[in-house]
Amino acid sequence: MVDNLPKGMRDYMLHHYRHFNSAELVRAAEAWVERLEAGDSFMLALAGALSSAEIGVSLAAMIKEGKIHAISCTGANLEEDVYNLIARDNYRELPNYRDLTAEDEKQLSEQGFSRVADTSIHDMKAMHRLNSVMAERWLKAIQEGERKPPHEYLYDVLLEGILEDDYCIDPAHSWVLAAAKKNLPLFVPGWEDSTLANFLVACEKNTDGGFVDVISSGLEIMSDLVDWYIEETAVNQVGFVQVGGGIAGDFPICVVPLINQDIMGKAPPWSYYCQISDSTTSYGSYSGAVPNEKISWGKLIPETPRFMIESDATIVLPLLFSYIMDD
Numbered sequence: 001m002v003d004n005l006p007k008g009m010r011d012y013m014l015h016h017y018r019h020f021n022s023a024e025l026v027r028a029a030e031a032w033v034e035r036l037e038a039g040d041s042f043m044l045a046l047a048g049a050l051s052s053a054e055i056g057v058s059l060a061a062m063i064k065e066g067k068i069h070a071i072s073c074t075g076a077n078l079e080e081d082v083y084n085l086i087a088r089d090n091y092r093e094l095p096n097y098r099d100l101t102a103e104d105e106k107q108l109s110e111q112g113f114s115r116v117a118d119t120s121i122h123d124m125k126a127m128h129r130l131n132s133v134m135a136e137r138w139l140k141a142i143q144e145g146e147r148k149p150p151h152e153y154l155y156d157v158l159l160e161g162i163l164e165d166d167y168c169i170d171p172a173h174s175w176v177l178a179a180a181k182k183n184l185p186l187f188v189p190g191w192e193d194s195t196l197a198n199f200l201v202a203c204e205k206n207t208d209g210g211f212v213d214v215i216s217s218g219l220e221i222m223s224d225l226v227d228w229y230i231e232e233t234a235v236n237q238v239g240f241v242q243v244g245g246g247i248a249g250d251f252p253i254c255v256v257p258l259i260n261q262d263i264m265g266k267a268p269p270w271s272y273y274c275q276i277s278d279s280t281t282s283y284g285s286y287s288g289a290v291p292n293e294k295i296s297w298g299k300l301i302p303e304t305p306r307f308m309i310e311s312d313a314t315i316v317l318p319l320l321f322s323y324i325m326d327d
Helices: 009-016 020-037 056-064 075-090 102-110 123-144 150-159 175-182 195-205 218-233 247-253 255-262 313-325
Strands: 041-046 070-073 113-116 119-122 238-243 272-276 306-309
Touching: 009 020, 009 313, 020 041, 020 238, 020 272, 020 306, 020 313, 041 247, 056 075, 056 175, 056 313, 070 075, 070 218, 070 247, 075 119, 075 123, 075 150, 075 175, 075 195, 102 113, 113 123, 119 123, 123 150, 123 195, 150 175, 218 238, 218 247, 218 255, 238 247, 247 255, 272 313
Parallel strands: 041 070, 041 238, 238 272, 272 306
Antiparallel strands: 113 119
16 A cells, blocks of 8 residues: 555645656745745736636635735636626536637527637526616716726625525635635736726616716826835735736736836846746737846846746636645
8 A cells, every 4th residue: 555645735746746747846846935935915916717617716715815915816807706706507518619610609509608708698587687776876876986996896795695595506616706705916918908898898888878987097006006006016026927918927927127216216126937828928929028028128037936837727717726825
């Protein structure tokens, strides 16, 4: 009988993950733990379709345990976590999604589904249900003279329990609900690229005199991010974990050179950097800069612990989070 098998996730990963991307994953996890123990805060940049891929199962626990202190995410990831919370029972799973024809896709649409990779969101149970609730919340904002970023209206709806009767998964698996309970700082650049924001535009077009003025301008959000970074780094250094590419990561990481070179202030660089993506960085494809390139822009310095894990984030992130929480 073998009696020296690894007992927990950390032991398992240290025992088996010794080379290539698996070893880089372990190194990134160990450095994250070290920076947390040194008192650092961490920002997570969340791109892709990870909310529909149920990343909340592990991400919500990380937020609850105070391992993540701010999030930059796409508008799609913001709303799709809430869709998942209130309508997952009505989703249609599509394990053969790679084989779907154009006619198959048309049938999904006619049946009221919008596909995200291997799962399809039920338009009526998810999108239309959340739209109706948010329309009421936005009207209340007009009456009360409120003006907030998009995520804060979702925080209000979740904390007020308006959607509780619709929950069809364990609410402990919703990362937006966990973030709302923590009042976690959230930054949502390019919110217009989301179903909920499209619905708000439709409301404005269909209403005389306009609708609610949501704080969604990238300039205002960047200004809020500058304030957060200055305040946070007055006490702690801040590490950065980028999942996927695009605006969710490219937007917030610019805050350091903005403060130091444009405002002529003095802010420390990010204390840690980890990029997780299975897209190859190239000039005409994935637009994100590799870690070393960020040094020339003043975002990182040569001493910054830097990691690049080229693998599927739906595999890597739960492992990384499990290591950090020592599950």
